[in-house]
Amino acid sequence: MADAERDERPERPSEVDGTTHLFRALGKQIKVLREAAGLSQKELGAATHCGEALISAMERGVRTPQPDFLERADELLDARGVLRAAVSDVREAQAKARTRHPEWYRSYAKLEAGAVELHDYSNQVVHGLLQTEDYARAIFSQRRPLLDEETIAIRVVDRMARQQLFERWPAPTCSFIVEEAALQRPIGGRAVHEAQLRRLLRVGQMRTVELQVMPTDREEHPNVDGVFTLLTAETRQQVAYTEVQGYPRLITDTEQVRLITARYGILRSQALNARESLALIEKMLGER
Numbered sequence: 001m002a003d004a005e006r007d008e009r010p011e012r013p014s015e016v017d018g019t020t021h022l023f024r025a026l027g028k029q030i031k032v033l034r035e036a037a038g039l040s041q042k043e044l045g046a047a048t049h050c051g052e053a054l055i056s057a058m059e060r061g062v063r064t065p066q067p068d069f070l071e072r073a074d075e076l077l078d079a080r081g082v083l084r085a086a087v088s089d090v091r092e093a094q095a096k097a098r099t100r101h102p103e104w105y106r107s108y109a110k111l112e113a114g115a116v117e118l119h120d121y122s123n124q125v126v127h128g129l130l131q132t133e134d135y136a137r138a139i140f141s142q143r144r145p146l147l148d149e150e151t152i153a154i155r156v157v158d159r160m161a162r163q164q165l166f167e168r169w170p171a172p173t174c175s176f177i178v179e180e181a182a183l184q185r186p187i188g189g190r191a192v193h194e195a196q197l198r199r200l201l202r203v204g205q206m207r208t209v210e211l212q213v214m215p216t217d218r219e220e221h222p223n224v225d226g227v228f229t230l231l232t233a234e235t236r237q238q239v240a241y242t243e244v245q246g247y248p249r250l251i252t253d254t255e256q257v258r259l260i261t262a263r264y265g266i267l268r269s270q271a272l273n274a275r276e277s278l279a280l281i282e283k284m285l286g287e288r
Helices: 019-036 041-047 052-059 067-076 084-097 103-113 133-142 149-167 180-184 190-204 254-270 274-286
Strands: 117-122 173-179 209-214 228-232 238-244 247-251
Touching: 019 052, 019 084, 041 052, 041 067, 067 084, 103 149, 103 228, 117 254, 133 149, 133 190, 173 180, 173 254, 180 209, 180 274, 190 209, 190 274, 209 254, 209 274, 228 254, 238 254, 247 254
Parallel strands: 117 173, 173 209
Antiparallel strands: 117 228, 228 238, 238 247
């Protein structure tokens, strides 16, 4: 392909609307104010009812600081209204995020953001909602045609932002089936691979998530047609989403969705159960 940036789809939203830079700048301000106040990320997290990892992600610009967090942090860090002043901009950016996606992705992005259920089958890499930042960066860095560094950074931010799905309450019910071969592939190197496996252990222990591994030695397999996601929207309509070689497809036909749902049910029955799957991942970590 002559144009290295042309991958059969428009740019992702934050590549063109500037919100990425807003959240990066806001994250830097939070970090400066926190350090000036003499607080660690863990201490600020405890005071604002956030986890240490979430504070870190906000400071790096890969998670969006929510308005209520900015209100609390402004007072705790003696920011004198600096963080509070950004609340309206954050709300505006969040509103844009629901409609800013390019046409090919817009329908699915909107559905995913408000999903009440999400079920996914992955066979080559870990699903984006489960990826660590370094794992995602390795995937974007290795894809062909090569992407420039700025595009890689922006796409990593976009992917990490989608993981706020797990922080909603009421949380959506999620299940993931991932092929064992995908977990064995050390994308990004030893350290990145280990961190990704540990991320899967953490997510797999969440009450709202079931993680299953499909062993490579299974003699039967009901799905050799590629990856897919089943998603139930707020309207309770279930749809399926697939993407192959950069070509996405949102499936809304009731009969086609029913067939994919049945296939997913068979996959779940043939995969290791949740407890066995986590034990296998722990074994992988122990063998390293």
